[in-house]
Amino acid sequence: MTFDQIIGHDRQKEFLRRTLAHNRLAHAYLFEGPQGVGKRLTALALARTVFCAEATGCGDCIPCRKIDHNNHPDLHILEPDGKQIKIEQIRNLQKTLAFKPVESTRRICLIDQADKMNPAAANSLLKTLEEPSAETLILLISARPEALLTTVLSRCQRLPFARLPQSCIESTLIEQRGYDQKEAHIIAALADGSFQMALDRDPTIYLERRIEILKQVTALSAGSILPLMELAKELSTEKETIPQTLELLQAFYRDLLLYRHNRPLESLINIDLQEKIRRIAAREDNGSILNKLDALNECQRNHERNVNPQLNLEVLLLRLAA
Numbered sequence: 162m163t164f165d166q167i168i169g170h171d172r173q174k175e176f177l178r179r180t181l182a183h184n185r186l187a188h189a190y191l192f193e194g195p196q197g198v199g200k201r202l203t204a205l206a207l208a209r210t211v212f213c214a215e216a217t218g219c220g221d222c223i224p225c226r227k228i229d230h231n232n233h234p235d236l237h238i239l240e241p242d243g244k245q246i247k248i249e250q251i252r253n254l255q256k257t258l259a260f261k262p263v264e265s266t267r268r269i270c271l272i273d274q275a276d277k278m279n280p281a282a283a284n285s286l287l288k289t290l291e292e293p294s295a296e297t298l299i300l301l302i303s304a305r306p307e308a309l310l311t312t313v314l315s316r317c318q319r320l321p322f323a324r325l326p327q328s329c330i331e332s333t334l335i336e337q338r339g340y341d342q343k344e345a346h347i348i349a350a351l352a353d354g355s356f357q358m359a360l361d362r363d364p365t366i367y368l369e370r371r372i373e374i375l376k377q378v379t380a381l382s383a384g385s386i387l388p389l390m391e392l393a394k395e396l397s398t399e400k401e402t403i404p405q406t407l408e409l410l411q412a413f414y415r416d417l418l419l420y421r422h423n424r425p426l427e428s429l430i431n432i433d434l435q436e437k438i439r440r441i442a443a444r445e446d447n448g449s450i451l452n453k454l455d456a457l458n459e460c461q462r463n464h465e466r467n468v469n470p471q472l473n474l475e476v477l478l479l480r481l482a483a
């Protein structure tokens with residue numbers, strides 16, 4: 162991955178390119194910002210440019226290829242081991258820092274989800290940050306910088322990353338993933354500025370199955386309980402897709418609210434269901450929509466607490482059908 166291949170973040174990429182070209186890299190950076198927007202990819206692109214035989218991050222030379230295959234001996238990547246980054250991981254890293262870099266004149270330590278360092282690990286890393294060496298570049302990555310020790314923060318140059326614009330995710334999905342305009346709009350609108358989240362959305366659920374689920378749910382009526390029970394049973398059979406079903410329903414009821422408040426049509430997520438949204442928005446009022454969104458939130462919380470899925474969905478559907 163080169164800087165050019167990373168979506169968005171032009172200012173951050175330009176800053177790193179320029180700093181690198183003038184050989185003015187700091188000893189430690191913190192790439193901070195929302196999950197899945199490209200912080201780690203940017204760190205890897207920086208590593209490639211630092212180690213590249215052409216100094217461009219060409220992608221063809223041996224160092225570039227080693228980085229892409231995650232086997233460059235001077236690039237050390239630390240990630241949580243289970244839920245935390247532990248002191249042993251930092252100590253092991255520090256042991257390698259006692260030696261000269263193996264193939265390059267420098268080395269890079271990339272600590273992903275740095276906020277997961279437990280206090281002992283963070284304090285141990287602090288020693289390394291306090292004794293900077295020209296050979297070592299430390300890159301911390303975090304979506305929760307407020308969880309890092311202030312002493313660690315103060316030793317790093319902070320580089321903030323923002324959410325990606327929806328239009329930017331949309332055009333990339335069209336160009337690189339073969340989505341059509343409407344599909345790209347729906348997936349990008351659900352991605353909350355994170356390209357990773359867009360890629361994680363399974364198109365068979367979020368594009369095709371979505372239409373079917375919304376059709377089934379909006380056809381329910383509180384007076385006929387049997388179809389409601391059957392649908393709850395059907396939706397609960399694949400327990401792992403329940404959060405996705407809930408997300409789709411949330412997006413739909415949110416669309417109804419936006420529509421009722423005369424928001425521009427392009428702010429809707431279900432851009433392909435405008436006729437349905439118009440029809441259903443006309444028979445609901447704002448209060449009833451808010452109640453349904455509330456029911457969805459409660460169902461989500463119950464799901465996370467392992468409440469029986471079928472019961473949980475039956476209660477939800479009763480409230481949605483009301």
Ligand SMILES: [Zn+2]
Nearest residue numbers: 213219222225
């Ligand atoms: Zn190269």
